[in-house]
Amino acid sequence: DIVLTQSPGTLSLSPGERATLSCRASQSVDSKYLTWYQQKPGQAPRLLIYGASSRPTGIPDRFSGSGSGTDFTLTINTLEPEDFAVYYCHHYVIAPFTFGPGTKVEIK
């Protein structure tokens, strides 16, 4: 099974700062199948990034993804108040299609 590990567990930042979130896989993941989701309290998750680096329509360009192999990164440039949430990486390579444990981005 592919295990996804995310770091840090919690990121305390101020609005306007940059957030860098890491997702590491226990084995190489085809970047085509690596996605990132944002979840706010009481809401369903929202797709932010697919194919490791592509943004769906409607996702602001302050969100960017990068990486390959076993190491992937989600960067949020210039944090807006609405960006404080929990972020999950996910793979769709081979079942089980696991999620990472999440990184909480909180207001400092």
Added chain:
Amino acid sequence: EVQLLESGGGLVQPGGSLRLSCAASGFTFNNYAMNWVRQAPGKGLEWVSTISGTGDSRYYADSVKGRFTISRDKSKNTVSLQMNSLRTEDTAIYYCAQTNESISPVDYFYYGLDVWGQGTSVTVSS
């Protein structure tokens, strides 16, 4: 508008059964795989099960294998999750999510789980 609407959640005793349904609208249902993802109180997301667009392929997390069954009804545009032998650790909000994908005879593109329902709550307790 693409929409997913879950139903069927509730309170059930350990060892009991429950059937969740997810009604899809606004897209060609048969073209896409569908998923169930759950979230226990205060915890992260856990992938539960996926069924292919044709219904021929089904995948399960080890934690539910042998107890849960995913299925889809093309005539009703619904995907269901039959949950048997429920345990207290199955308590969670269960989300239905669409796999956005493009399948052709020569290639496959994956665009993520881009449509989610609002979730339905399952509580397993005596």
